[in-house]
Amino acid sequence: MDSNTQDQIPPVSLTKQARKKLIIKQVNIHTRLTYSDLVNLINVSEDTIRRDVNELAEDGEVVKIKGGAMSIAYHYGHESQTYSQTNKVVIAEKALQLLKDDMIVLIGGGTTIREFIKKIPATLRATFITVNVLSAVELLDKPMIKTIMIGGQISTYSQMTVSGEVFEYLSNIKADLCIIGTNALDAANGLTDSDWETIQVKKAMIKAADKVAILAISEKLSSTMKMKIADIQDIDYLITELPPDNPALQPYKSKEVELL
Numbered sequence: 001m002d003s004n005t006q007d008q009i010p011p012v013s014l015t016k017q018a019r020k021k022l023i024i025k026q027v028n029i030h031t032r033l034t035y036s037d038l039v040n041l042i043n044v045s046e047d048t049i050r051r052d053v054n055e056l057a058e059d060g061e062v063v064k065i066k067g068g069a070m071s072i073a074y075h076y077g078h079e080s081q082t083y084s085q086t087n088k089v090v091i092a093e094k095a096l097q098l099l100k101d102d103m104i105v106l107i108g109g110g111t112t113i114r115e116f117i118k119k120i121p122a123t124l125r126a127t128f129i130t131v132n133v134l135s136a137v138e139l140l141d142k143p144m145i146k147t148i149m150i151g152g153q154i155s156t157y158s159q160m161t162v163s164g165e166v167f168e169y170l171s172n173i174k175a176d177l178c179i180i181g182t183n184a185l186d187a188a189n190g191l192t193d194s195d196w197e198t199i200q201v202k203k204a205m206i207k208a209a210d211k212v213a214i215l216a217i218s219e220k221l222s223s224t225m226k227m228k229i230a231d232i233q234d235i236d237y238l239i240t241e242l243p244p245d246n247p248a249l250q251p252y253k254s255k256e257v258e259l260l
Contacts, residue, residue: 014042014044016052019042019044019048019052020052020055020056020061022041022042023038023042023049023052023053023056023062023069024056024061024062026038026041027062027069027070027071028071028073028083028084029083029084029217029219029220030183030184030220030223030225031070031071031110031111031181031183032065032068032069032070032071032157032158032183033068033069033183033194034067034068034194034195035049035050035053035067035068036194036226037068037194037225037226038053038068038069053068053069056069057069060072065156065157066156066157067157068157068194070157071083071111073111083111084217084219085111085115087217087218087241088111088112088115088217088241089115089119090241091112091115091116091215091216091217091239091240091241092112092115092116092118092119092215093119094239094260095116095119095179095213095215095239095260096116096119096120096121097260098177098179098211098213098237099120099124099126099177100126100176101124101125101126102125102126103126103127103176103177104126104127104129104173104174104175104176104177105126105127105128105129105175105176105177105178105179106128106129106130106170106173106175106177106178106179106205106208106209107128107129107130107132107135107139107178107179107180108130108131108132108135108160108179108180108181108202108205109130109131109132109133109134109135109158109159109160109181110132110181110215112181112215112216112217113132113135113179113180113181113215114134114135114138116179116215117135117138117139117142118138120142120145122142122143122144123144124142124144124145125144125145126144126145126146127145127146127147127148128145128146128147128148129148129150129173129175130147130148130149130150131149131150131160131161131162131166131201131205132158132159132160132161133149133154133159133161134159136149149161150165150166150169150170151165152164152165152166155195155197155198157195157197157198158195158197158198158201160198160201161201162197162198162200162201166201166204167200167201167204170201170204170205170207170208171204171208173208174208174209174210175208175209175210176209176210176211177209177210177211177212177213178205178206178208178209178211178212178213179213179215180202180205180206180212180213180214180215181214181215181216182214182216182220182229183220183225184220184223184224184225185214185216185220185221185222185223185232185238186221186222186223186224187222187232187251187252187255188251189224189228190228190229190230190231190232190234191214191228191229191230191231191232191235192224192225192226192227192228192229193225193226193227193229194225194226194227196227199227199228199229202229202230203229203230206229206230206234206235211236211237212230212234212235212236212237213235213236213237213238213239214235214237214238214239215239216238216239216240217240217241218240218241218242218246218248221240221248221249222248222251232252232255232257233255233256233257235257236257236258237257237258237259237260238252238257238258238259238260239259239260240259244259244260
């Protein structure tokens with residue numbers, strides 16, 4: 001993972017404790033990272049990263065997944081450990097202005113999405129379609145919302161359904177709004193991730209909606225992973241906790257995206 005954010009550039013040599021602290025922070029910011037992402041970030045061997053992740057997983061600091069690590073807050077039952085929760089609540093409240101009665105909303109998953117679902121008014125009447133099991137569970141608390149879960153094989157990387165049934169379903173719908181998170185976001189490189197299956201599903205979700213909103217904390221700005229999901233021009237709304245006139249959002253202003 002490449003990044004232009006200065007506080008994400010570690011010193012040349014880190015102690016084991018500092019290295020682990022950096023791993024936890026970056027995994028929390030980006031939800032999940034592969035071993036190669038972490039190797040590029042910290043500039044140590046993959047064996048060292050694997051040992052650190054194993055120890056952090058044993059201590060309950062991260063969740064070990066195939067090929068990398070996931071934020072403990074993303075794991076079911078650990079919602080109280082959500083990273084940057086205050087900022088994610090601000091994002092959630094901003095996103096509410098996009099909702100209208102009788103909409104068809106296609107929604108992804110993640111800790112920011114979870115905060116958004118919690119904020120949806122109980123009086124909203126709409127249909128929500130999701131590929132994420134945890135999002136579906138959260139939506140069940142909303143009495144006026146019809147929830148449709150697209151079934152199939154679930155990715156251990158993203159906890160999204162990623163099998164052929166998903167693409168068939170998405171190719172046959174046109175939602176009013178798609179609301180998703182992203183692990184990395186950059187004005188030049190767009191939305192990126194490290195998992196091919198997850199990327200294909202998100203591409204299909206974006207294609208299946210009239211409008212697309214990205215919810216992301218500002219710490220994800222100016223970061224890039226291996227594979228592209230979409231260009232910034234392909235989305236309609238970028239919602240962070242920052243006010244739209246914040247200098248950090250300046251590179252995104254000329255990209256035909258509305259900043260909320």
